[in-house]
Amino acid sequence: MIRAEGTPIRGMEGLFRDRRVQLFLGKFLSGELNRLTPIFDPQLGYRYPEVEAFVDGPDAAEAFLLDLERRGLLVREPCGLLVCCPRCGSCNIEGAPPDQKGSPRGDHRVNPVSGAEGEKARGDELASTEGGWLCRDCGSPIGDGEGRFRRVFCFQFSEEGIGRIADRLVVAPVREFLGKRGYRTVSPGSLVGESEVLHSFDIVAYSDDPGEGALAIDFVVSDGPAGEEKVIAMFAKVFDTDPLRSVLIAFPGLTENARRLSEQYRIAVVESGDVGSIFKKLMKIIPPPEEAMMETLDVMTLLSLPDHLRRTATVVSGLGRGTAEEISDRTSRARAVESGYLNQLVRMGYLKKEKRGREVLFSVSS
Amino acid sequence: MAKMISIHSSRGGTGKSLVSSNMAVIYASMGRTVALLDFDFRAPSLQTIFRARDRVKGWVNDYLEGRARLRDVMVDLTDRFRVEGRLLAGFANPEMEAMREIARKDRRWQMRALRRVMAMKQELEEGFGVDVIVIDTSPGVQYSSVNAVVAADVSVIISTMDILDIEGVQRMVRELYVPFERRTIILVNKAMPHEFASDEGKEALLARAKGMFTQPLIAIIPCYCDLLTASRVSPFFLDRPDHPFSRALGEVAKRLEAL
Numbered sequence: 065m066i067r068a069e070g071t072p073i074r075g076m077e078g079l080f081r082d083r084r085v086q087l088f089l090g091k092f093l094s095g096e097l098n099r100l101t102p103i104f105d106p107q108l109g110y111r112y113p114e115v116e117a118f119v120d121g122p123d124a125a126e127a128f129l130l131d132l133e134r135r136g137l138l139v140r141e142p143c144g145l146l147v148c149c150p151r152c153g154s155c156n157i158e159g160a161p162p163d164q165k166g167s168p169r170g171d172h173r174v175n176p177v178s179g180a181e182g183e184k185a186r187g188d189e190l191a192s193t194e195g196g197w198l199c200r201d202c203g204s205p206i207g208d209g210e211g212r213f214r215r216v217f218c219f220q221f222s223e224e225g226i227g228r229i230a231d232r233l234v235v236a237p238v239r240e241f242l243g244k245r246g247y248r249t250v251s252p253g254s255l256v257g258e259s260e261v262l263h264s265f266d267i268v269a270y271s272d273d274p275g276e277g278a279l280a281i282d283f284v285v286s287d288g289p290a291g292e293e294k295v296i297a298m299f300a301k302v303f304d305t306d307p308l309r310s311v312l313i314a315f316p317g318l319t320e321n322a323r324r325l326s327e328q329y330r331i332a333v334v335e336s337g338d339v340g341s342i343f344k345k346l347m348k349i350i351p352p353p354e355e356a357m358m359e360t361l362d363v364m365t366l367l368s369l370p371d372h373l374r375r376t377a378t379v380v381s382g383l384g385r386g387t388a389e390e391i392s393d394r395t396s397r398a399r400a401v402e403s404g405y406l407n408q409l410v411r412m413g414y415l416k417k418e419k420r421g422r423e424v425l426f427s428v429s430s
Numbered sequence: 431m432a433k434m435i436s437i438h439s440s441r442g443g444t445g446k447s448l449v450s451s452n453m454a455v456i457y458a459s460m461g462r463t464v465a466l467l468d469f470d471f472r473a474p475s476l477q478t479i480f481r482a483r484d485r486v487k488g489w490v491n492d493y494l495e496g497r498a499r500l501r502d503v504m505v506d507l508t509d510r511f512r513v514e515g516r517l518l519a520g521f522a523n524p525e526m527e528a529m530r531e532i533a534r535k536d537r538r539w540q541m542r543a544l545r546r547v548m549a550m551k552q553e554l555e556e557g558f559g560v561d562v563i564v565i566d567t568s569p570g571v572q573y574s575s576v577n578a579v580v581a582a583d584v585s586v587i588i589s590t591m592d593i594l595d596i597e598g599v600q601r602m603v604r605e606l607y608v609p610f611e612r613r614t615i616i617l618v619n620k621a622m623p624h625e626f627a628s629d630e631g632k633e634a635l636l637a638r639a640k641g642m643f644t645q646p647l648i649a650i651i652p653c654y655c656d657l658l659t660a661s662r663v664s665p666f667f668l669d670r671p672d673h674p675f676s677r678a679l680g681e682v683a684k685r686l687e688a689l
Contacts, residue, residue: 324527324530327530327531327534328534330534330536348496360537360538360541361541362537362538362540362541362544362573363540363541363544363573363576363577363580364537364540364573364576365537366580366610367576367605367606367609367610371609374609374610375611378580378610381541381544381545382544382545382548382580382581383545383548384545428541429538429541
């Protein structure tokens with residue numbers, strides 16, 4: 065996984081290598097987030113919790129957003145005014161609905177202020193505002209020049225800006241791929257380990273069945289091949305959480321040592337220099353959810369089956385898929401008998417059954 | 431229809447690679463189009479015997495991985511040997527990293543590998559016009575070997591008369607070959623030469639061997655010291671076609687083809 069760092073992003077190239085950028089813009093591009101709106105915070109005034117998930121705290125979150133705005137990737141618009149009472153010291157965001165104010169740790173969305181003037185970032189306090197305010201806590205009037213006023217901002221992504229770099233953003237297309245494959249994704253997502261420690265992955269993908277395991281996916285984007293420390297970091301989480309499958313997507317790739325280590329740790333690796341070519345590789349690694357949960361019909365598993373099923377399963381395993389008639393031709397048993405055995409293997413989770421036109425096909429997972 | 435023959439054993443050192451390489455050359459000498467495949471990914475040796483590294487564009491490992499096409503893997507060795515037919519060979523990658531890579535493959539990969547072995551058989555027959563496929567496997571119950579055994583039309587298990595080999599073969603037959611209903615033949619190799627000194631000795635040896643194995647016995651070949659001293663970097667049959675070992679293998683090849 066790309067480490068979350070509180071440092072500013074260096075250069076445009078640095079954008080793509082920054083985990084925070086990949087994850088955050090991935091939320092916009094995947095449609096999970098259309099508009100980033102701050103919430104009220106009794107201590108800080110306001111904050112952006114969606115961003116705090118992958119930077120170091122509220123200040124870093126705002127700095128991060130402003131950095132992206134400066135680079136033309138986000139568009140900022142005022143959507144509220146933080147007003148602090150000079151008498152009781154409490155702060156509230158004006159422009160928010162009346163029932164969404166000031167409760168401790170409240171998750172209150174701020175409504176845009178219509179006709180707001182001027183656009184200043186956090187830290188740029190306004191000297192005065194048009195008209196006055198009544199403190200919502202002590203009821204005192206707050207006149208011009210008396211209180212502290214601060215504009216708060218909402219952010220949207222800039223289609224033009226994102227369009228310029230879309231081919232270098234990996235999280236959204238991978239989430240889209242997983243969505244088409246039948247998975248529900250959370251990014252960044254968390255899994256609780258055996259140790260009861262919560263581990264964060266860049267993407268966690270779930271199938272519809274809550275009983276099934278999750279896929280854990282991390283990204284590493286670097287100038288050259290990434291070293292084994294990335295694999296080791298992921299393994300520590302995988303070892304504890306034991307996901308159904310763990311995948312490390314590396315741009316442009318891993319060093320030889322890192323690759324060997326990932327094989328040893330059974331972390332599937334997708335290495336690619338461009339986003340477009342990763343999906344073919346992902347197709348091999350990440351089967352549709354129903355296939356991911358199918359039992360593997362390797363030769364050792366075949367050996368463990370009862371004799372009557374082994375013959376059937378061995379034939380399907382060799383063919384990949386076939387109808388009951390095709391299987392019975394090869395097993396030299398009656399089609400009806402073979403059909404019974406095939407359905408038994410389906411119930412045991414070894415085969416998948418699907419209808420194609422008038423044919424019923426039995427297949428092993430890909 | 432191409433016949434796929436896997437050459438297997440329970441332990442190492444029984445002569446699998448010697449038998450499989452020479453069997454392939456024998457079939458090619460008989461005018462057949464032959465594909466010899468090295469499935470001993472843990473200790474590849476056919477590439478050493480045939481000295482063909484300069485011609486290899488892809489390894490069998492790469493084919494199973496889906497990284498190479500069969501036409502890039504199969505090396506045509508016909509021009510190197512005086513054979514009437516055609517001799518093709520697919521080699522296992524002898525690099526240590528390649529051995530490690532394949533040893534770490536999971537069950538799902540092995541399941542796909544079985545399908546690729548099946549597909550390989552079909553492609554060799556239809557695309558290359560192959561009559562006989564000979565597979566040299568790893569000893570024991572390795573995934574690659576069992577995949578080859580399951581895909582093969584007939585399996586030859588090579589055993590010596592050493593009790594360790596014999597019991598290993600008995601177990602393998604009972605727990606692997608019988609469950610998969612494979613046609614299985616036993617070839618005893620490296621039998622003690624003194625037991626061939628008299629007809630009585632041969633009879634006794636045959637009776638003993640038949641009593642040891644439940645599967646049909648195709649031949650008992652004595653241990654030849656000159657085989658040990660012969661060059662291992664070319665197929666023995668080509669250098670010594672009239673040697674008793676070559677003649678015995680020739681007979682085995684004919685019997686297997688007739689099955």
